[in-house]
Amino acid sequence: MPTHAYVPHAPGYVDNDGPKIVTARFPYEDSFTMGRAEATGAYDGLRAALERTPAEVHNEVREATVLGRGGAGFPAGVKWGFMPPGKYPYYLVVNGDESEPGTYKDRLLMERDPHQLIEGCLIACYALGLAQCFLYVRGEMALAQERIATALNDAYAKGYVGKNILGTEFSVDITLTWGAGAYIVGEETALIESLEGNRGMPRLKPPYFPAAIGLYGQPTIVNNVETLANLPWLMNNGAAQYKTYGSEASPGTRLVAVSGHVQRPGVYEIEQGVTTFRDLFYGDNFCQGIREGHELKMFVPGGGSAPWFFPEQVDLPLEARDVGAAGSMLGSGAIIVMDETTDAVKAALRLVRFYARESCGKCTPCREGTTWEERVLQRILDGEGRPSDIDMLLDIADNISPGPYPNAADPAQGLEAVPFPPKQTTICPLGPSSVAPITSTVRRFRHEYEAKITKRDSIPVSAAPVAGETMESQA
Amino acid sequence: MARFSDANLAIANEIISRYPRPKSALIPLLHLAQEQDGWVTDDAMRHIAELTGTTPAEVKGTGSFYEMFKFHPVGKYMVNVCTNLSCQLLGGEELLEHAEATLGVKAGGTTADGMFTIEDVECIAACTEAPCLQVNYRYKLRVSNDDFDQLIDDLRHGRTGIPEHGTLATVRQSIPAEAGAGIVPPEEAREAPVWLARNEVEATDGGGDA
Numbered sequence: 301m302p303t304h305a306y307v308p309h310a311p312g313y314v315d316n317d318g319p320k321i322v323t324a325r326f327p328y329e330d331s332f333t334m335g336r337a338e339a340t341g342a343y344d345g346l347r348a349a350l351e352r353t354p355a356e357v358h359n360e361v362r363e364a365t366v367l368g369r370g371g372a373g374f375p376a377g378v379k380w381g382f383m384p385p386g387k388y389p390y391y392l393v394v395n396g397d398e399s400e401p402g403t404y405k406d407r408l409l410m411e412r413d414p415h416q417l418i419e420g421c422l423i424a425c426y427a428l429g430l431a432q433c434f435l436y437v438r439g440e441m442a443l444a445q446e447r448i449a450t451a452l453n454d455a456y457a458k459g460y461v462g463k464n465i466l467g468t469e470f471s472v473d474i475t476l477t478w479g480a481g482a483y484i485v486g487e488e489t490a491l492i493e494s495l496e497g498n499r500g501m502p503r504l505k506p507p508y509f510p511a512a513i514g515l516y517g518q519p520t521i522v523n524n525v526e527t528l529a530n531l532p533w534l535m536n537n538g539a540a541q542y543k544t545y546g547s548e549a550s551p552g553t554r555l556v557a558v559s560g561h562v563q564r565p566g567v568y569e570i571e572q573g574v575t576t577f578r579d580l581f582y583g584d585n586f587c588q589g590i591r592e593g594h595e596l597k598m599f600v601p602g603g604g605s606a607p608w609f610f611p612e613q614v615d616l617p618l619e620a621r622d623v624g625a626a627g628s629m630l631g632s633g634a635i636i637v638m639d640e641t642t643d644a645v646k647a648a649l650r651l652v653r654f655y656a657r658e659s660c661g662k663c664t665p666c667r668e669g670t671t672w673e674e675r676v677l678q679r680i681l682d683g684e685g686r687p688s689d690i691d692m693l694l695d696i697a698d699n700i701s702p703g704p705y706p707n708a709a710d711p712a713q714g715l716e717a718v719p720f721p722p723k724q725t726t727i728c729p730l731g732p733s734s735v736a737p738i739t740s741t742v743r744r745f746r747h748e749y750e751a752k753i754t755k756r757d758s759i760p761v762s763a764a765p766v767a768g769e770t771m772e773s774q775a
Numbered sequence: 776m777a778r779f780s781d782a783n784l785a786i787a788n789e790i791i792s793r794y795p796r797p798k799s800a801l802i803p804l805l806h807l808a809q810e811q812d813g814w815v816t817d818d819a820m821r822h823i824a825e826l827t828g829t830t831p832a833e834v835k836g837t838g839s840f841y842e843m844f845k846f847h848p849v850g851k852y853m854v855n856v857c858t859n860l861s862c863q864l865l866g867g868e869e870l871l872e873h874a875e876a877t878l879g880v881k882a883g884g885t886t887a888d889g890m891f892t893i894e895d896v897e898c899i900a901a902c903t904e905a906p907c908l909q910v911n912y913r914y915k916l917r918v919s920n921d922d923f924d925q926l927i928d929d930l931r932h933g934r935t936g937i938p939e940h941g942t943l944a945t946v947r948q949s950i951p952a953e954a955g956a957g958i959v960p961p962e963e964a965r966e967a968p969v970w971l972a973r974n975e976v977e978a979t980d981g982g983g984d985a
Contacts, residue, residue: 311916312903355974389964401859404900429971431964432795432956439806439843440855440899442912445944452948462954469970471956475793476948480802481842483897497801497827499840516796516961559861559902566903604860604898634902636861650860654897660840 310412312404312557314566316585319545321553322529323569325413332447334454337415343460345532349423350468357427361531364539365551367572369405370395370486370524371603371631373550373620380428382511383519389431391520392424393510394528395491396437396444399483401604401654402634405555405567406525410437410444413529414451418461418474420528423535425472428521432473434495439479448476483658487728488522490660501662502728526555547573549621556580556618560637561594562587573619577601581614581637594639598744602631604651605733607706607720608740627708627717644745645752648737649677655734665700666731672696673734685753690746693738700725701732705739715743778822783811786947787826793950795960797827805838810941814845850885850892851939852930854878855909858895861902870906871895873920877927890931892940913937 307313309329325331325340337343349357362377383390394417398406409417421433435452437445452474455461463471477495479485485494489503492515514520530552534542543551550572557567558580564587570580580586581596590596601609607628609616616622623630638647656670673696676689686692697705701722709717724732742749779787787807791800801823808819820834827834838844856874858867871882874893878886882895901907904916908923915926929935938945 312901353973353976354971386967388967389961398900399898401898402861402902403898404902407900426970429968431961431968432958438900439802439841439943440909440912442943443914446946449944449946449948453946456950456954459954462950463956471968471970473793473950473956473958475958477794477799477803478806478943479841480806480838480844482840494802495799496796497798497829497833497837499837518961557902559905560864565905600860636864636902638864642864647860647863650858650863654859657897 310408312567313408313412314564314568314586316568316570318569318571318585319553320569321533321542321545322409322413322416322526322555324533325416326408331412332414332451334415334451334458337413337451341536342415342532343419343466345535346419346422346426346460347466348535349426350466350470354427354429357423357535360534360539361427364534364542365549366527366530366534366542367550367552367620368524369526369530369554369633371400371605371629373630376523376527379511379523380424380521382509383428383521384512387519388429389518390428391515391518392421392428392430392433393488393491393495393515393520393522394421394433394435394525395486395488395522396435396441396525397479397486397491398438398441398525398632399486400632400634401651402557402559402600402636403603403632404557405633407438407441407444408555408567409525409529410441411447414444414448415455416529416532417448417525418451418455420531421474422461422465422472423531424521424523424528426470430472430521432475434515435474435476436485436491436495437476437478439481441478445476445478452476482660483654484660484728484730487730490728491522492520499660501660504727546571547617547619549573550619554618554633556633556635558587558635558637560599561591561639561642562589562637563591564588570618573617573622576615576617577609577635578614580618580635587637590637590639594641596637597640597642598638598644598740600634600636600651602629603634604636604654605629605729605736606631607708607736608744609708610710610744612711613708624720625717627706627719629720643681644741644748645677645681648741649674649681651737652677652734655730659730659734663726663728663731665725666734669696669700669731670734673738677738680749680752683752685749687753689753690742690749694742697735697738701735705732705735707739707743710744713743777812777816778818779808780811783807787823789949791826793948793958795958795964798829798833801827801829801834801837802841805834805841805844806941806943809844810943813851813939813941814848848885848889849940851890852910852937853892853894853912853940855894855896855899855912856882857897857899857901857905857907859898859902861898862905862907865905867906870908870918870920870923873923874908877924891927910935911937911940912943 485500490500494500656674
């Protein structure tokens, strides 16, 4: 059994004695209340921002290189600069629709420290002259919705949000809004569609990104919860201090969730670009090793959409550039660790099934392709696979994401890394994401696929397993 | 089969007032309908269409895209067991099988007494605490079979405090009229926000130094 060194009131969060930029309030049981927040410096970052001009605040964010923490890792300060001048009103949409398999950090940030998030939203609204902020929380997160509603009501009562904030000319409303169960709504243009009251289907981009044409056709900044949660600390401490943490290319910290077959799974605040996967998996302050008696087989380094890594990649730092060159991405900071007992085909199928279920249906290669992928994988797992099925899987994958798909190097087979990102025949990356588990496992564990497929030859036709039966049940 | 009650109509109008365009309130209003009746009825969708200036078809068109909206009666408690990869690795599928065997229905089904609906759901963002589930979107973490049996017993006897299906947050946002900055349609917000003028003042001052 894993040891438990969790903060009891914040299940999943593990305090690892590292720098705390976004989890500083987590050790307090009542961290989400206005009383605790104010007693620990909440809204001081807002006050610091209001003492400067909006342009100076924007410059500070640009200077600090606050990378987006939602998945793409694009610098927030640069994204903010893409809004066309003078085309008012501008809007802020906060992406709290966290649904990527393996990911949860935004949920903890929303549940444990809603005031930090609200303060971050206000700093962004002040810097950019935004007319209104929409805080979009995933539908399934009832507690996060409740905590944010309470925090907003308290913040309005105290004059931190609304009209003439803290006695200044700065006025902005924050509207709490929430979804209803659709992974694709985490994609920023789908999020905007959802917020306009529509089905959450992504919009074609380029040419127009939300910063140019977004909510109601107006310039709109879509930022992730964790990205905005960094801003209060940044305003209090400055870009120079922020950059003393992490690496030059990826300053600051980020939250990662390590789940699966490790001794102490948890959500850890780590220094970007410094901490390695080995530190995370085996370090005493982190996961304390693979579960007892087992060894690492493979891991997903950045959410269900990331190509998989293997033991050869554990010494990479959690640095976007390095991980991208090595064939995957850090994405949403979700790391899923699998030991040698894991059936590669079964694990791949589970993620592929997710994409098949969550495809919005707008683009044909994804709508049809993800379903085909799931069916073919299912029949291989059921012992019904055909010899041509591996090639068929790769062919379907190539229709969604043409060309060599990003993959880790495999020295034993003499295969080099194919760098991230993949190409796509679809509007958004959901379809191409479904390819990651397939190419990652076929390339590395083709023998597992073949063993399941050829096994069928040895089974008399009359004893062929029925759909739904698993390999284990035949063994 | 109900339209919004008077109390919920007032809440619905307050929700609408927090968006620049009424249609943006569509998803929160569908949740409110589900909170009122346990599922989304045709009459509720007609009422939402009236309130948001849309058609019932548009309301259903949007609503049917989203997993959480149910257009038929479901159990008092939705028991959503996660089987995505992190949970699968640590027994999520076995937990779902146990749930199905215990309650006597397959995922997607509702028990004959209308108490429970089981769902086989995608990642619910508690991956380090696998296997996990939600009951009406409230978490239960590291759930063993025994934990599950106890949970069902507690739910049957009303010992959990979990509200009936449809209720999400038990606290609603409320912006007092005098405290709000003013939410208006984009057409009425074409002017630059007043505080941005600070940049111009600064630029003028800075220009003198340069």
